[in-house]
Amino acid sequence: MAKGKTIVVGGGIAGLTAAERLGQAGVEVVLLEKADRLGGRVANLHRYYPRLCPPRCGLEVLLNSIDNLSNVEVLLSTEIAGVQKKSPGIYTVFLRDLKREADPYEIEAGGLILATGAELYNAAKISEYGYGNLPGVITSMELESLLRPEGPTGGRLVHPVTGKPVRRVAFIQCAGSRDKNHLSYCSGYCCTVTLKQIEYLHRECKDVSTWIFYRDIRTPGSKEEYYRHVREEYSPVFVRGMPSSIDGAGEGLTVRADDTLSGKKVEGNFDLVVLATGMVPSELPDIEGLEKDGHGFFPGHIPCAPTELRRSGIWAAGCAQQPMDVEDSVRSALSAVAQCLVRLQQENTVYPEVNKKKCDHCGRCVKECPYGACVLGPDGYPEIYPGDCRGCGVCQGGCPLSCLNLPGQGMKKIEDVVDKVLSGDVPGPAVLLFLCSNDAYPAWNRLVRKDEAKEVLKGVMPISVPCIGSVNMAWINEALIGGLDGVMLAGCHPGQCHHGGGANHADTRLQNLKETLGRMMIEPERLCLTGITIDDSDRLFSEIKRFSDVLAKLGPSPFK
């Protein structure tokens, strides 16, 4: 069982969902919120799509429930100042009380859910739309506030500056999105937000007409139905073409665009222009070993394990993962909760044992562990926290003295293979083949069932490893010295490795070993690394054939 509290960073819809669910499961939770109230951006929304219901409804349920949970502590006006790994399975989290301006204080955490959310892209940066200069150009978030009964106009749709009634509203989609000068990505939610706002405007305000300037309307899944519903029910005018500028010289705002569907130039005069802006991730102090994508989000290992980050015990939820709407944020928070509960209750994990007699405290295992599960303990020896270790064995592969071994892995297996070769049972070039258990091994299993492969494969001895990065070079040395003709490593393609850099580690180590072999006048061609996906059994076969041919040409191992 993991120790320590679970800290949920961010009190928006994702953070609230995560804290409430974990609280219900009996976990000790600390919920941090930078602002002085919970709810995040959702609390400023007027309506949710697709039901046009007020966000307060769902929020109240969560807030009441958290109120009643004694194991959920809420810290408002508190931000996270840093995170450090303290000891196996425990992080030290530095917190800053924003009201007191005191030095950061620290608490211990067994797990962290980063629900830090996202900010809206600063529309003032899109200079051509004049946001900030032209009264009447607002963002979609500002339209939400304008429509709220608690908003500046009491929920009436009037011009925010002149106070005149608004009749004609234009929406500009992809404002700063899908644009290499601003945000190169699609935030994915703005199209549906605009459709929702159109529906709301038409339902609640008399005599309103709406226009949309767009590039593509992106409404995946059931949102397509919603798009169709709004189009057919409220007939907004769709113009496919991005306006180059907004002219505020005369009465109202004049927007001109080229309609790419008809090839005609169009212009319109509007009371209000709403910019549908995308999201940028909120700032968060760097956490050692936690990789962000190029935009600053934590997308996880997509597609198979979107909640998996490179540090065990830390998960991202909501818009910290990628821009998403409320529905996806809740879903993402729930998956982080599920992973957190698994970690808290997991008992039987596979992790390497450390042979302290051989270890010289070099710390390579600590440096190479993709998950930060391996730390040097107080006695200077590597210590692996079972709950953090994901059993990839990259430490086992990297250890220069091979003193880390996963259960069932290690030199013993190589010795068995060598014994078999020495006994003379293995015909042809004797090849030791390491196979990644995720991909290459299933491909191998299919290959050995094929009759036509049997002849070629009879000199091949397979060993399954959790990741090709777990193959220790000492094993390869042992195999070559023991008389094997060649060693082949079949891992994943670079970039596809579940553990991040397993294939790259294997490649680097193998290159170094090849150099050493070259100096010893042993042909480096006796070693090879190949990338095999799970459906690549044919290619695995041809690679083995090619390698056997190379070995046949080189002749038997000089150690034989």
Add this chain to the structure above:
Amino acid sequence: MSRYIDITDLKEMFFLDTAAAKTAVSCEQCGKCGSVCIAPFKKPNPTSLIRLVQLGQVAEALQSPLLWSCIGCEQCNMACPNRLNVAHLVRSLRRLSARERDVCFPKYIFDLFVE
């Protein structure tokens, strides 16, 4: 006159009957009706014709040779992913067009019969 089409007020849309207007506003311009249409004079094709109406350019749409070239096969209706009645829109426009003295039964089609 501005080279720009003013889309602020699309009053020409009111010339259309309700069913035709519904087709016009509901169309998302996928282009399928245009690709299945077998009319000899696809000027413009049905998709682009609908686009003209969507932008309020009904007067321009009434000049379209397509209106008189449509053979009424309704392939467009069969193809439409939104199950819109495209053929009805074309027929409505033709009816409107027939009321306009200078457009009624264009000479180029009349010539086809003479030859």
